[in-house]
Amino acid sequence: MRARMEDVARLAGVSTATVSRVVNKPECVSHETRQRVMDAIGQLEYKINLAARSLRTNQTRTIAILIPTIAEPVINQLVEAVEDVAVTENYSLLMCSTRGDSAREQAYIQQISQQTMVDGVLYVSPRSAPEQVLELANSDVPLVLCNYHVEGTGTPCILADHVSSIYQTTSHLLAFGHRRIALLNLAALHYYPARMRREGFENAFAAAGLSPDPDLVVELREPTYDANDWRGVINELLDHAHPPTAIVAFNDKVALEVYAVCRARGLCIPHDLSVTGCDDILSARYLDPPLTTVRIPAYELGQLAMQTLLMRINQTDPTIHKTTLLDVELVVRESCAPPEQAL
Amino acid sequence: MRARMEDVARLAGVSTATVSRVVNKPECVSHETRQRVMDAIGQLEYKINLAARSLRTNQTRTIAILIPTIAEPVINQLVEAVEDVAVTENYSLLMCSTRGDSAREQAYIQQISQQTMVDGVLYVSPRSAPEQVLELANSDVPLVLCNYHVEGTGTPCILADHVSSIYQTTSHLLAFGHRRIALLNLAALHYYPARMRREGFENAFAAAGLSPDPDLVVELREPTYDANDWRGVINELLDHAHPPTAIVAFNDKVALEVYAVCRARGLCIPHDLSVTGCDDILSARYLDPPLTTVRIPAYELGQLAMQTLLMRINQTDPTIHKTTLLDVELVVRESCAPPEQAL
DNA sequence: GTGTTTAATGTAATCGATTACACCGTGTAT
DNA sequence: ATACACGGTGTAATCGATTACATTAAACAC
Structure with missing residues (x-):
């Protein structure tokens, strides 16, 4: 017809x-x-008919972006950047978000690597086990990793400097004179940025010739994304016999919960407790007091990742195997102050 | 090979x-x-080889979702719902976000309607002119509209009740005794929900046997999404000789700015000024005081829209031409109080 | 034994574009 | 006048699956 x-x-x-x-x-x-x-x-x-064209030309002009969720501000900025580049280069974007469901993540990986469906893949913040990431890396679909790092395979990795982010917030608090600083690192342990953040925390102490109290480093064996659980963890921390004078949250969402708990307990930020976040989400600046946090160059990350992927697809430059680390920037607002001696 | x-x-x-x-x-x-x-x-x-299959079967098992942005919480919940349904039905999702660029919106529409690329389209919150929406509706690609309403064409529309949302927040304020209530309706005027929200505002007054002060209804001829502009508008409103005692913001983001302006001016919410929002974004509950707002059933909206689209594609049910209106829910928090007589 | 049903498999046309190669006519160089 | 280049166009093979229809063998009924 x-x-x-x-x-x-x-x-x-x-x-x-x-x-x-x-x-x-x-x-x-x-x-x-x-x-x-x-x-x-x-x-x-x-x-x-694009199917006929693809069949003949052997390219789909489509790339897949595999992400944990689009509900995170950092990720959706990144996705927007990717799409902006894709549009100018006449590519379409296939959305594959896994929502923390590792079976779904696996299913997407299978689909992508076992069907001629896309010309390339951008894999952002893998939550799944390293073997699964490797499965994709070893298939013949061009791949670029974001927020993750693998050695050996020729896969380019585009990363924000997660070590530096927490290093900076921790140093900021140390400079104020805090010593009892807690780290709320509530992501999955095998999740790459989680390891990096912990490293940043420890490096900051080391650089000051100090070391953190292991009691105050909270890491979850079984990660949870339920705000109620987080609140439980925070309350526990503040109930400690010798509670922290400052909290380094691994991201702004957790910092939000710290604010909520403080309000409930009648604690005043930053007078009674200093708090830092990470990501600089929209609400960070609207909190009372505005949150000191770290800006992640999410847009740049996405742009660079997509450009790198296109180079891989077009084999423009075979020397793009290397890892790229993008700088992050401390955003000082009003959630930190010198520790109260009284506490 | x-x-x-x-x-x-x-x-x-x-x-x-x-x-x-x-x-x-x-x-x-x-x-x-x-x-x-x-x-x-x-x-x-x-x-x-999916291209070969598509060529033969004449279906791509892909649907496009055309959205203004993914950075809005309501929209990304909706997208997540759509993807969840898509995954269970073995469809892929092509992301087309326009980021407020109407040329890009137009380009996407052209691309979708002039290429055999997707089996159907979900068009969410069109920002472009009605003719352009109709172009898509009149092409032979199955279409479902979200957050928009057209008569005549057989296009199904899935809507949240935008009239009701603002009706409810306005009534809530009227019940507190407020009379000088401002409406901050800062979206584009031809944008469907904007018209509906204004209607809700007026209906609420009418139901109370009152009518709003036209001076306090702020609508922009040239819409802006720049927070600084918004702040200017809010300041102007509060500088009014006879300022409002309450502000109905058309969404939570604007309410956030109202909070920021109030803090800058030393006004205390809700004592000096009551505020309501709309959307119930994450930060609404973390504000001080927590914001009274309206929950939009974004997930349900997306689910229903996708299901409807699939029925259109499979022609399961030819009676799905009708518009569906989903209820919204007032979430009462602490940003409203009776008006201060002193003001 | 004959006819009929059923399950499992094969044959080959077909979907709709792309593109290497061939071809032609005109203009230009020598 | 001959050769050559070049812009514009046509011919036809090809990409890799799907599926209607045909075929075969086995099972079963009578």
Whole structure:
């Protein structure tokens, strides 16, 4: 029923080759012929069949972005950047978000690596086990990793400097004179940035010639994304016989919960407790007091990742195997102050 | 280089038809043959070519979701719902976000309607002119609209009750005794929910036998999404000779700015000024005081929209032309109080 | 034994574009 | 006048699956 290229060709009195050329490289067709073909296309409401084209050209002009969720501000900025680049390069974006469901993550990986579906994959913040990430890396689909690092395979990794982020917030608190600083590192332990953040925390202490109290480093064997659980953990921390004077939250969402708990307990930030976050989400600046946190260059991360992926796909530059680390920036607001001696 | 179905067939000693059946309806193939074929598939690392399949079957098993941005909590919940349904139904999701760029919105519409690319489209919160929406509605791609309403075309529309949302917040304030209530309706005027929200505002007054002061209804001819502009508008409103005692913000983001302005001016919410929002974004409950707002059933909206679209695609039910309106729910927190007589 | 049903498999046409190669006519160089 | 280049166009093979229809063998009824 739908018009095919052949129908257009017949109506315009040319061959399908010419119609194809009008669509793909109009400059190779004489002006008048082009006009006739365009008219025919309009008249027949011709739609090009991308499946047929893909079959012939062996490229889909589609890339998949595999992410844990789109509900995180950092991630959706990153996705926006990726899409911006994709649009200018005439690529489409297939959304694959796993929502913390590792079976689904696995299913997406299978699908991508066992079907000719996309020209490349951007794998952001893998939550699944390293073997699964490797499965994708070893398939023949061009891959770029974001927020994750693997050695050995030639897979490019684009990372924000997660060590530095927590290093900076921790140093900021140390500079205020805090010594009993807690780290709330509530993500999965095998999650790459979680390890990096812990490293940043310890490095900051080491740089000051100190070391953190292990009692105050909270890491969950079984990670949870339920705010109620988080609140439980925070309350426990503050019930400690010798409670912290400052809390380094591993991201702003957790910091939000710290604020909520403090309000409930009648604690005043930063007077009774200093708090830092990470990510600089929208609400960070609207909190009372505004939250000191770290800006992640999410947009730049996405841009760079997508550009790198395109280079891999087009094999423009075979030297792009290296890891890229992007700087993060401490955003000082009003949630930190010197420790209260009284406490 | 890559193995084709024919290669698998040869290795397994069967015809391509059988291989295809193993892939698509394994139950129609005898146990032993199936095993042989599966082994061959594994051995050759055979990947099915989706383009070839699509060409033959005339379906892509992909749907496009056209949205203004993914950075809005309501929208990303909706997208998540859509993806959840898509995954269970074996569809892929093509992300088309326009980021307020109407040229890009137009380009996406063109692309979708002039190429055989997707089996259907979910068009969420169109920002573009009605004619452009109609262009898509009149193309032969199955379409479902979200957060928008058109008459006449057989296009299903799935909507949250935007009239009711602002009706409820306004009534809530009226019940507290407020009379000088401002409406901050800062979206584009041709944007459907904007019209509905204004209607809700006026209906609430009418139901109380009152009418709003037109001076206090702020609508922008040229909409802006810049928080600084918003702050200017809010300040202007509070500088009014006879300022409002309450502000109905058209969404929580604007309410956030109202909070910021109040803090800057030393006004205390809700003592000096009552505020309501809309959307119930994450930070609403973390504000001080927690914001009274309206919960939009974003997840349900997305689910229903996707289900409806699938029914259209499969033509399961030709009676799904009707508009569906989903209820919204007032979430009372602590940002409203009776008006101060002193002000 | 004959006819009929059923399960399992094979044959081959088909989906709709792309593109290497061939071809033609005109203009330009020698 | 001959050769050559070049822009514009056509011919036809090809990409890799799906599936209607045909075929075969086995099972079963009578």
